[in-house]
Amino acid sequence: MVVLRAGLCPGLTEDMIQLLRANGIRTVVDFVSSDLEDVAQKCSLSYKALVAVRRVLLAQFSAFPANGADLYEELKSSTAILPTGSPSLDQLLDSGLYTGEVTELMGAPGSGKTQVSLGIAASVSLGLKQHVLFLDSTGGFTASRLYQMLQAQTEDEEEQARQVLGRLRLSFVLQLEALQRIQVVRVFNIYELLSALQELRDRLSQQVVSSTGPLKMVLLDSVSAVIYPLLGGRQSEGLALMMQLSRELKTLAREFSLAVVVTNQVTRDSSTGALKPALGRSWSFVPSTRVLLESKEGSTQRAASLAKSPRQPTGIQVELDIG
Amino acid sequence: MQREVDTLPLAPALRARLAAAGFQTAQELLDTGPCGLSKEIGISREEALEALQVVRQECHGDAARPAGGSGATRKYTALELLEEEQSQGFIITFCSALDNILGGGVQLTKITEICGAPGVGKTQLCMQLAVDVQIPECFGGVAGEAVFIDTEGSFMVDRVVDIAAACVQHCHLIAEAQQEEDHRKALETFSLENILSHIYYFRCRDYTELLAQVYLLPEFLSEHSKVRLVVIDGIAFPFRHDFEDLSLRTRLLNGLAQQLIIIANDHKAAVVLTNQMTTRIGQSQSTLVPALGESWGHAATVRLILHWDNSQRLATLYKSPSQKESTIAYHITSHGFRDVQLPAVTHSTEGTELNPRKRPRTEEEKQ
Numbered sequence: 001m002v003v004l005r006a007g008l009c010p011g012l013t014e015d016m017i018q019l020l021r022a023n024g025i026r027t028v029v030d031f032v033s034s035d036l037e038d039v040a041q042k043c044s045l046s047y048k049a050l051v052a053v054r055r056v057l058l059a060q061f062s063a064f065p066a067n068g069a070d071l072y073e074e075l076k077s078s079t080a081i082l083p084t085g086s087p088s089l090d091q092l093l094d095s096g097l098y099t100g101e102v103t104e105l106m107g108a109p110g111s112g113k114t115q116v117s118l119g120i121a122a123s124v125s126l127g128l129k130q131h132v133l134f135l136d137s138t139g140g141f142t143a144s145r146l147y148q149m150l151q152a153q154t155e156d157e158e159e160q161a162r163q164v165l166g167r168l169r170l171s172f173v174l175q176l177e178a179l180q181r182i183q184v185v186r187v188f189n190i191y192e193l194l195s196a197l198q199e200l201r202d203r204l205s206q207q208v209v210s211s212t213g214p215l216k217m218v219l220l221d222s223v224s225a226v227i228y229p230l231l232g233g234r235q236s237e238g239l240a241l242m243m244q245l246s247r248e249l250k251t252l253a254r255e256f257s258l259a260v261v262v263t264n265q266v267t268r269d270s271s272t273g274a275l276k277p278a279l280g281r282s283w284s285f286v287p288s289t290r291v292l293l294e295s296k297e298g299s300t301q302r303a304a305s306l307a308k309s310p311r312q313p314t315g316i317q318v319e320l321d322i323g
Numbered sequence: 324m325q326r327e328v329d330t331l332p333l334a335p336a337l338r339a340r341l342a343a344a345g346f347q348t349a350q351e352l353l354d355t356g357p358c359g360l361s362k363e364i365g366i367s368r369e370e371a372l373e374a375l376q377v378v379r380q381e382c383h384g385d386a387a388r389p390a391g392g393s394g395a396t397r398k399y400t401a402l403e404l405l406e407e408e409q410s411q412g413f414i415i416t417f418c419s420a421l422d423n424i425l426g427g428g429v430q431l432t433k434i435t436e437i438c439g440a441p442g443v444g445k446t447q448l449c450m451q452l453a454v455d456v457q458i459p460e461c462f463g464g465v466a467g468e469a470v471f472i473d474t475e476g477s478f479m480v481d482r483v484v485d486i487a488a489a490c491v492q493h494c495h496l497i498a499e500a501q502q503e504e505d506h507r508k509a510l511e512t513f514s515l516e517n518i519l520s521h522i523y524y525f526r527c528r529d530y531t532e533l534l535a536q537v538y539l540l541p542e543f544l545s546e547h548s549k550v551r552l553v554v555i556d557g558i559a560f561p562f563r564h565d566f567e568d569l570s571l572r573t574r575l576l577n578g579l580a581q582q583l584i585i586i587a588n589d590h591k592a593a594v595v596l597t598n599q600m601t602t603r604i605g606q607s608q609s610t611l612v613p614a615l616g617e618s619w620g621h622a623a624t625v626r627l628i629l630h631w632d633n634s635q636r637l638a639t640l641y642k643s644p645s646q647k648e649s650t651i652a653y654h655i656t657s658h659g660f661r662d663v664q665l666p667a668v669t670h671s672t673e674g675t676e677l678n679p680r681k682r683p684r685t686e687e688e689k690q
Contacts, residue, residue: 002345002347003344003345003346003351005351005354026345027345086362103488107641108617108620109617109620109621109626110620110626110641110648112643114644115644118644121401123339134401137581138584138621139432139433139434139584139587139588139623139624140433140624140644141404141644142408142645143402143404143405143407143408144405144408144409144645145644146401146405147405148645176402179400179401179402179405180400180401180402181400182400182401182402183398183399183400183401184396184398184399184400184404185397185399186398186588187397188581188584188585188588189330189581191330191381194330195330195381196398197324198326198330222621224618224621225577225580225581225622226581228573228574228577228618229574229577229578229581230574231574232570232571232573232574236335237335237338237576240329241329241330244327244329244330248330265617265618265621266617267617267618268616268617274618278618300647300648305657309672
């Protein structure tokens with residue numbers, strides 16, 4: 001419902017808008033759906049000018065249909081699959097994290113969500129040399145743990161590469177570069193999060209390559225920490241903000257070919273006592289893939305099971321080691 | 324700025340009116356100006372001016388952020404954070420086993436939660452930390468001050484005097500052994516009166532007072548910039564009794580957690596909370612779990628559970644972003660929190676100088 005304004009398109013002047021408004025046409029929808037001959041007579045404007053304006057407005061504001069074959073070709077060329085650094089998790093996710101989609105990791109406290117997200121960030125930054133944006137809303141991001149993971153991963157790669165000269169210095173430099181490719185933004189409430197996402201969108205659409213480089217992944221740990229204080233009670237704006245956030249994440253993923261990973265909490269179902277993901281039914285439609293992490297007594301092993309996926313059958317379980 | 328109107332922090336009624344009038348982005352709002360805005364959506368000029376101020380602040384906040392990031396915007400690369408973390412100190416607890424499993428001690432800028440059954444030593448640990456945060460840097464401390472928010476009334480000054488005296492004596496012994504100039508200089512200011520005068524004590528009687536106190540804390544901390552520890556002893560107590568609306572409780576607790584994280588981050592302070600335990604009754608057995616529900620478990624970054632094993636006190640690190648899960652034994656003496664030394668195990672029943680209102684545990688009662 002965009003209001004008609006001067007400068008919206010080349011033929012639309014301030015006088016035209018005043019005349020149209022006097023006849024009850026205020027928004028683009030009103031204009032496009034009205035009978036132009038009628039309007040030309042009532043407002044004494046030229047018919048040709050109105051038709052030209054309408055054509056430009058339609059081009060600007062309506063969606064164009066695309067056929068399935070073109071869509072398939074486009075997806076084939078723009079979608080990338082990012083390996084997570086853990087072969088069993090990759091197996092669960094059908095070979096990795098798909099760009100253009102939102103993936104969710106959920107689990108009880110201490111089940112390893114932050115650890116798995118740190119591992120994914122380390123693997124994408126070190127292995128694929130892509131930039132990563134980590135949005136931290138819980139204060140759980142520990143750079144020393146990330147460095148530990150990078151060191152562990154560089155050792156694996158070294159064994160495979162078998163380089164001889166300057167190995168130590170090379171691996172240290174690789175780790176430092178990997179750390180510089182991971183940008184961390186601390187957002188502690190929903191408005192800060194939304195403005196951080198807006199800033200990301202502006203940066204990506206202006207294609208400022210210098211400081212950021214090719215961004216491929218956005219990790220948000222955790223989404224429920226910023227949304228929980230708003231939900232419940234009689235206020236409905238919490239739900240609206242949550243949906244606004246989900247729309248922002250999905251359009252970012254789709255438009256700029258990013259893989260978005262989100263972590264979520266679990267709550268206890270009051271009637272059955274079972275654990276269920278937080279944020280309710282409305283949020284459950286947002287991520288296309290959901291993975292549940294469960295801890296086992298007294299070990300660093302975690303059980304990851306697939307709760308929702310567009311490609312794999314649900315209920316597959318694998319073991320992860322976050323040690 | 325192409326920021327959508329729905330994402331701006333305006334009142335919901337105002338947002339609904341703006342949406343109905345057809346405004347979509349913040350730029351359109353700024354272009355219209357206060358007069359046009361008040362005419363189109365039917366609000367007074369003052370309200371329109373206020374709304375535009377908020378919008379301008381948000382949008383110029385977005386634009387004014389430099390690419391490199393600064394403290395106010397909280398944007399860093401992982402490398403910068405690593406350097407910061409490595410230069411940060413820890414608050415030691417004087418129990419080296421506990422410090423080891425925590426990775427050096429209680430970390431600054433993070434929320435640590437201590438859960439435990441009554442009488443196991445949560446308040447003792449908090450009082451120990453309030454003294455330890457003041458240890459000068461040359462002895463390995465962070466040389467900060469402490470804020471102690473008490474909701475249960477279990478803070479005993481006499482006990483803090485004992486702990487502080489033991490700590491000062493410990494530092495004197497180190498100084499004598501090492502004979503360095505800065506040690507001696509630091510010891511001149513590190514005295515009993517000094518320690519006690521740098522623990523700021525607040526008493527909150529119900530949850531409203533607690534919420535108000537946490538809300539006013541950032542102002543207090545900007546005046547007292549040396550504070551490095553905020554202890555809330557008994558965060559469960561005001562929220563557990565007489566609370567009819569459980570969803571309100573979850574909302575308040577989550578909001579409180581976010582505020583505490585902001586405080587911990589902005590002022591580089593460690594936040595320590597103590598929680599009670601409750602029983603979860605399952606199908607065949609019942610287990611002791613931390614109170615305040617499942618969602619509260621996500622609020623703290625580091626979770627430590629203190630429990631008994633016959634007459635030995637144990638501490639388990641249950642949740643941490645950088646350390647593994649492990650359990651150690653500790654000991655509470657007249658000097659405070661200490662490691663377990665083998666001959667001292669037999670003293671554990673009488674050495675526990677807890678608050679007089681808690682019964683000392685004896686062998687028969689446990690069986």
